[in-house]
Each structure stands twice: as C-alpha cells, then as structure tokens.
Amino acid sequence: MRFTIIKDLKQDRSMRPILNGLLIFTIMYLIADLFVIKSSLGLFEQEIYKTLYGDKDEFLDPMSKSIFLEFIHTQIFFMMMIIFTLSTVYMRLAFKLSYSLFAVNTLLVSAFMSLILLGLSYYVEKDYISLYVITFFIWHIVAFYMAIFCIWSLSFAKCI
C-alpha cells in the first residue's frame, strides 16, 4: 500500500483525492451496512432474536444453519477488508495522537467480538445477542469517527 510509505500524505497531490474517495466510500459502506443488516438480521435485540430463532406467533421460521454461515462468512470478509484499510489510513494520519492506538484497538476488538458473539448467540446462548448489539454499534461508531477524522485531517487540518 503506497500510502504507508509516502512521507506527507497531505502534500501528495494524487494520494490525497484517492484516500478521500476511499474514505467517502467507506462511510457510504458503513451507512449502507446498517440498512442491510436491519433488513437481513435486524439491528436490535428483539429483531435479531426473531430472525435467529423464529417466532411462532408471527409464523417466522428460525434461520437455517447454512444461511447463517453464509451470512457470517460474507460479513467476516467485508469487515476485515474495510476495517484493515481504514485502520491503516487512520494510523498513518493520526499516529501523533495519544489515543490513536486506543481507537484502533477499540475498533478491531469490538468488530472481532461482534462476530464471535453473533456466532455464540446462534450456537450457544441467546443472551449473547445484547452484547453483540453493543459491539456492533461500537465498531460502527468508531469506524465512522475514524473515517471522518481522516477526511478532516487530509483536507482541512493544518497540524496533526
């Protein structure tokens, strides 16, 4: 990745718009992801519960094993690509900030845990759903902050 070796990203005429474009697409992905998850799995505890385990009153079947595995397999792939790219750009731009490592670790740990907790909710115990919801929102909020910070830092900040 060339942006990891360029000395000053803000002074590089070609890399700045490229990274800005990437970050805008990342923000669009994060927003679109919320809508997709809302319709496929559900965003909050009750919705997820109904999707995973079904609901007799509403004649909803539980999610089958193969559909769940396909869903989580796709999620892992897209999440790892988005998060890895975003955290690399962020670390390149915010390495002087004291809390940058904390932000990156929060993003990566919460994203990783959200996947583990979703798996545990399906296979082991229903109670993990609430923890999954918390970690899911944490990683989305932190990723959103990091993307906004990077755009601001690339385009407007004078000294970071």
Add this chain to the structure above:
Amino acid sequence: MQNAYKYSVIYFLLFSLLLLASSVFLFEEKIGFSHREVINYYLGNEVLFQSSKTTTGLLKVLLPHIFGFGLFIMVVLHFLIFTSYNKSKYIYIVIIATFISGFFELFSSFFILYGFEFFAYIKLISFIVFQSLLLYIFWLLGSSIFYE
C-alpha cells in the same frame, strides 16, 4: 515491520482465522468432506431429494469468490515482504502453491458438473491444501511479528 502496523496485521490474521473457520463449517454444512457428498452436492441425488447444480448457479457463487480469493491471497501474502522470509526461495513455492490450490478449489466444481467425477477428490484435496497453506502463512507472519 513498524509497531503500529503490527497491530493491524495481528488483527487481520485473527479475522482471517475466523474466515477460514467459517469456510470450513460452511463446506461441512453445505457440501461435506467425503467424495460421495461432493458428487451429490453438484450432481444431485434423487434418493436424498438433492437437485443438481446449474452452470449459472455455480457462476453466481464463483464470481464473488474469484475476486475475494485473489484479493485475500494477495493481501495475506504481501505481508511476507515485510518479514525475513522475503528473500527465502521456498516462499516463492508457497506463493505459487497457494494460488494454484485456490484455483483448483474454485474451478474443480465445473469439471464435476461436466461429468469428471474424479475432480471431487481434487476439490477436497485443493480445499484442504489451500486452507493448510493459508494457516502456514499465518503462522509465518505471526512468528515474525512476535519473535523478530
């Protein structure tokens, strides 16, 4: 490797392990790890009420996987450049073997569909070799992060 990037690579490897684990579970759930199960999955089985796969159906699954495999293998392998294994000759063999096993893992299903049942073995072997090579690369990267 710079310290800050080590974090990213470690987490990337953790996610990669999850991806590999989910693909093994998915393979077991949808296809199965025996020659007969692979044949049944692609060619169908009237007794088990399994329908055969179509070329279009296979292509729909294959298309995102071709992109995903290429990107994923490239990202994982390019980390090796930052390690001491970069100059090792046998890493070249590992790189080629990873791409070849990935290729057969993807395309052997077409040969099965067109009647070459022998390719069910190729599918199973290439899947296991591909996963093992990726695990080996993860181990190389992990060891270079923690011990170099």
